[in-house]
Amino acid sequence: MKRLATAMTLATVALFGPHAAWAQTLGSIKDRGELICGANGTLAGFGLPDPQGNWTGFDVDFCRAIAAAIFNDPTKVKFVPLTAKDRFTALQSGEVDVLSRNTSWTQSRDTSLGLDFTAVNFYDGQGFMVRKSLKVSSALELNDAALCVQQGTTSELNLTDYFRSNHMGLKTVTFATGDEALKAYESGRCDAYTTDSSALYGERLRLPEPSQHIVLPEIISKEPLSPAVRHGDNQWSDIVRWTHFAMVDAEELGVTKANVDEKLKSSDPETRRLLGSEGQYGEALGLTNDWAYRIIKHIGNYGESFERNVGQGSPLKIVRGLNALWTKGGLQYGPPIR
Amino acid sequence: MTEKIQGLLPQDLPHRPRRIGGIALQIALIVVIAGLAYGAILDLAQNLARAHVASGFGFWNNTAGFDISQTLISYSPSTSSFGRAFWVGLLNTLLVAAIGIVLATVLGFVVGIARLSRNWLVARLAGGYVELIRNVPLLLQLLFWYNAVLKSLPQLRGSVALPGGGILNNRGLFLPRPEFGPHFAAALIALVVAIAVAIVLRDWARRRRERTGRQIRIVWPVLILVCGLPLAVLALVGFPLGFSVPHMGRFNVSGGVEILPEFAALVLALTVYTAAFIAEVVRAGVLAVPAGQTEAAQALGLRSAATLRLVVVPQAMRVIMPPLTSQYLNLIKNSSLAVTIGYPDLVQVFAGSVLNITGQAVEVIAITMAVYLAISLFTSLLMNLYARATAIVER
Numbered sequence: 001m002k003r004l005a006t007a008m009t010l011a012t013v014a015l016f017g018p019h020a021a022w023a024q025t026l027g028s029i030k031d032r033g034e035l036i037c038g039a040n041g042t043l044a045g046f047g048l049p050d051p052q053g054n055w056t057g058f059d060v061d062f063c064r065a066i067a068a069a070i071f072n073d074p075t076k077v078k079f080v081p082l083t084a085k086d087r088f089t090a091l092q093s094g095e096v097d098v099l100s101r102n103t104s105w106t107q108s109r110d111t112s113l114g115l116d117f118t119a120v121n122f123y124d125g126q127g128f129m130v131r132k133s134l135k136v137s138s139a140l141e142l143n144d145a146a147l148c149v150q151q152g153t154t155s156e157l158n159l160t161d162y163f164r165s166n167h168m169g170l171k172t173v174t175f176a177t178g179d180e181a182l183k184a185y186e187s188g189r190c191d192a193y194t195t196d197s198s199a200l201y202g203e204r205l206r207l208p209e210p211s212q213h214i215v216l217p218e219i220i221s222k223e224p225l226s227p228a229v230r231h232g233d234n235q236w237s238d239i240v241r242w243t244h245f246a247m248v249d250a251e252e253l254g255v256t257k258a259n260v261d262e263k264l265k266s267s268d269p270e271t272r273r274l275l276g277s278e279g280q281y282g283e284a285l286g287l288t289n290d291w292a293y294r295i296i297k298h299i300g301n302y303g304e305s306f307e308r309n310v311g312q313g314s315p316l317k318i319v320r321g322l323n324a325l326w327t328k329g330g331l332q333y334g335p336p337i338r
Numbered sequence: 339m340t341e342k343i344q345g346l347l348p349q350d351l352p353h354r355p356r357r358i359g360g361i362a363l364q365i366a367l368i369v370v371i372a373g374l375a376y377g378a379i380l381d382l383a384q385n386l387a388r389a390h391v392a393s394g395f396g397f398w399n400n401t402a403g404f405d406i407s408q409t410l411i412s413y414s415p416s417t418s419s420f421g422r423a424f425w426v427g428l429l430n431t432l433l434v435a436a437i438g439i440v441l442a443t444v445l446g447f448v449v450g451i452a453r454l455s456r457n458w459l460v461a462r463l464a465g466g467y468v469e470l471i472r473n474v475p476l477l478l479q480l481l482f483w484y485n486a487v488l489k490s491l492p493q494l495r496g497s498v499a500l501p502g503g504g505i506l507n508n509r510g511l512f513l514p515r516p517e518f519g520p521h522f523a524a525a526l527i528a529l530v531v532a533i534a535v536a537i538v539l540r541d542w543a544r545r546r547r548e549r550t551g552r553q554i555r556i557v558w559p560v561l562i563l564v565c566g567l568p569l570a571v572l573a574l575v576g577f578p579l580g581f582s583v584p585h586m587g588r589f590n591v592s593g594g595v596e597i598l599p600e601f602a603a604l605v606l607a608l609t610v611y612t613a614a615f616i617a618e619v620v621r622a623g624v625l626a627v628p629a630g631q632t633e634a635a636q637a638l639g640l641r642s643a644a645t646l647r648l649v650v651v652p653q654a655m656r657v658i659m660p661p662l663t664s665q666y667l668n669l670i671k672n673s674s675l676a677v678t679i680g681y682p683d684l685v686q687v688f689a690g691s692v693l694n695i696t697g698q699a700v701e702v703i704a705i706t707m708a709v710y711l712a713i714s715l716f717t718s719l720l721m722n723l724y725a726r727a728t729a730i731v732e733r
Contacts, residue, residue, distance in 0.1 A: 063695060114390045134718070176677050188488070189599065
């Protein structure tokens with residue numbers, strides 16, 4: 001009977017016991033030799049593998065930045081493509097270390113899903129795309145329209161709020177993935193396609209004739225997009241949070257991928273603390289003191305990543321807007337490293 | 339004879355200690371399994387609490403907040419609960435399953451019989467259908483039908499007006515919805531009465547045939563009774579029946595009954611796919627009836643239609659029923675592929691939107707699995723009852 005009890009305990013622990021992923025995320029990433037990152041996989045500008053299979057995008061860069069901080073090697077990331085519907089379960093169950101997949105920070109997600117959102121790295125809002133031939137210039141003209149939307153998104157919920165508060169009827173057709181929703185819109189099943197406006201620009205480019213579709217001016221919601229980690233491992237959430245802040249601070253201090261080596265010799269105390277020439281800020285995170293140097297060296301600062309993936313250096317041409325630095329009238333503001 | 343067998347029953351054999359040991363072992367096994375399950379649930383609850391994931395079924399009455407494209411019961415995204423969304427999804431699943439089962443059975447029987455036809459072309463066509471359909475994955479067929487349905491239908495602007503007030507476009511098929519006025523119930527009562535009388539008439543005709551050997555044709559009287567009586571009553575109360583005809587709006591069609599393209603594609607795919615398997619089941623069942631049975635029936639002077647109806651089919655049904663049940667269960671479970679084409683079935687609504695919004699994967703998936711289990715077991719039960727009712731009665 002004793003042997004049986006032992007076997008029983010073993011079996012249960014093996015099944016449901018506390019995973020290493022729960023507590024020591026950083027340790028298990030180092031043991032594994034790579035970061036596992038939950039990414040989009042189908043969204044141009046944010047997360048999309050190119051024809052050679054290399055992952056590209058704003059959210060992808062963020063995971064590479066974390067890998068650079070840990071391993072000094074931005075390629076030590078395994079990307080797991082997740083649908084909106086599956087993303088939280090994948091993070092909860094420990095399948096991914098971090099979720100960097102254009103995910104809106106909401107209170108219920110933060111408090112009841114067992115997640116922690118680290119810092120908003122993209123301020124977004126929900127918009128609508130329609131065919132030009134529909135001759136609609138405002139979302140308020142969409143009374144009784146059929147809308148294609150992706151399941152498990154805040155878009156799905158905002159949509160009903162918006163139409164209800166404007167006393168309009170709507171017919172929602174909900175799809176499990178953004179791909180399917182877009183395809184249905186393309187085939188004329190819906191009058192409009194709705195998602196975060198940043199994503200609309202990317203999705204529009206994937207349609208056969210992008211010029212035949214327009215994005216309506218209305219932004220109907222606040223969508224603060226943020227990476228997320230499991231609740232309960234504060235060291236790990238600190239690392240993810242400060243990876244973003246380091247990139248924002250670097251932009252503010254004028255540290256770029258190109259001049260980072262030169263800036264190592266800078267006499268500016270803020271720059272010196274950021275790049276680890278002064279203080280033990282990296283070690284306090286459980287990393288090395290040159291953690292931020294590694295991020296800038298391999299990925300660049302926040303602005304560089306933005307422009308390269310979704311801004312003027314990309315086909316999406318999204319303007320910085322709310323995502324400009326606070327010094328330039330935007331909302332991106334990195335707490336000081338000191 | 340019976341006494342002799344009783345003498346050989348296990349409890350009378352000199353192995354009693356071993357039997358008690360066996361029972362003890364089984365009890366121990368049950369205890370172990372129950373313990374494992376209990377431990378697993380306990381651990382799971384602890385881990386969820388540690389990870390600050392909400393648990394329990396408190397979410398059931400919270401407001402859902404998302405819209406559903408097809409609702410058989412009233413549902414409003416702003417006031418209905420997650421529980422209501424569950425019922426909406428469940429009913430949509432049951433609707434697709436029920437319609438799919440009926441259509442697949444009809445098509446499957448037709449194709450199965452056709453495959454046995456002496457007509458070369460008919461038999462080969464049926465054979466080709468079966469081989470083509472059952473060797474291509476259902477998911478691909480579903481996507482094919484969905485895209486075929488969507489692409490081939492006209493856009494909203496080019497909607498086709500159907501005779502009788504229907505409208506067809508790629509948003510769906512819109513049909514006039516009957517609206518019943520007062521006293522319509524009288525016609526329904528008349529229909530029930532007519533059917534009851536028809537059943538009595540049939541029994542009387544059968545008894546008379548068994549007594550006298552004379553066949554009485556009651557088809558026409560029954561048909562006139564069942565159709566005529568309700569119509570007569572309807573005329574008496576002044577036809578209290580109107581239709582809500584669908585009409586075109588700027589973006590959509592309003593009024594009438596709406597059949598979504600997602601629904602049509604799903605029913606089509608499930609029907610066509612499952613019918614291929616049912617056809618094979620039917621063919622096997624018919625072939626399992628020995629040729630001697632047909633020959634004997636013909637020797638008794640039964641015509642070929644009567645031979646099929648009275649001799650071959652009842653015997654074939656006994657062979658067909660068990661595998662047919664499996665096909666029905668497959669169809670019910672396959673209906674969950676709806677999720678790929680945006681039809682709001684139980685999996686799409688409940689294990690999709692509700693799971694994601696509440697984040698309570700364990701509870702939601704457990705409920706969903708329990709529901710599929712219950713539907714499948716209930717279907718099996720019905721089929722087994724039918725099989726027992728039609729089993730050979732040994733005389």
